[in-house]
Amino acid sequence: MKIRVIAVGKLKEKYLKEGIAEYSKRLQGYCDFEIVEVSDERIPRRPTLAEEALIKAKEGRRILDHVKERDYMILLDVSSKQMDSLHFACELHDIMLSGYSTIDFVIGGSLGHGDDVLERANLKLSISKMTMPHQLFRLVLIEQIYRAFKINNNETYHK
Ligand SMILES: C[S@@+](CC[C@H](N)C(=O)[O-])C[C@H]1O[C@@H](n2cnc3c(N)ncnc32)[C@H](O)[C@@H]1O
Numbered sequence: 001m002k003i004r005v006i007a008v009g010k011l012k013e014k015y016l017k018e019g020i021a022e023y024s025k026r027l028q029g030y031c032d033f034e035i036v037e038v039s040d041e042r043i044p045r046r047p048t049l050a051e052e053a054l055i056k057a058k059e060g061r062r063i064l065d066h067v068k069e070r071d072y073m074i075l076l077d078v079s080s081k082q083m084d085s086l087h088f089a090c091e092l093h094d095i096m097l098s099g100y101s102t103i104d105f106v107i108g109g110s111l112g113h114g115d116d117v118l119e120r121a122n123l124k125l126s127i128s129k130m131t132m133p134h135q136l137f138r139l140v141l142i143e144q145i146y147r148a149f150k151i152n153n154n155e156t157y158h159k
Pocket residue numbers: 075076077078106107108109110111112113125126127128129130131132133134137
């Protein structure tokens with residue numbers, strides 16, 4: 001099973017790089033795990049709505065260039081549906097049994113997602129009602145994916 005995190009923007013903070021490297025390594029024991037970074041757009045100081053829409057559309061196009069038609073795409077979005085870790089593990093298990101060979105988790109940029117990306121998503125998921133910076137969110141998401149594999153394999157880790 002291939003699992004990819006497709007994220008807008010480059011990871012800059014050392015402490016996040018280290019955390020993400022650790023969980024990526026752990027995940028390799030369960031799946032073929034990959035992180036794909038797409039470049040972000042420069043955001044003007046006070047963008048108009050039209051500028052925001054254009055930025056999200058450009059970033060969205062770069063994301064969708066990596067998502068194949070046969071991939072299952074999970075979009076991470078603050079205002080979407082929430083589930084607990086057990087439910088999330090169950091959902092992943094079901095997707096894997098449905099014949100998909102690749103699951104793409106998509107993290108947006110500072111302005112969130114454009115319409116095209118929202119429309120392509122097979123599942124829209126929120127991890128909390130609180131907004132996290134996209135770089136920190138990457139680490140939180142990868143830990144939750146790892147947790148889901150531990151739960152589905154009945155291994156001790158989760159409390
Ligand atoms: C800084 S946030 C974007 C905030 C933007 N104002 C919005 O409402 O989408 C950047 C990205 O991080 C992810 N993200 C941050 N917090 C999240 C959360 N609690 N649940 C799901 N995704 C989150 C989403 O993919 C989001 O597009």
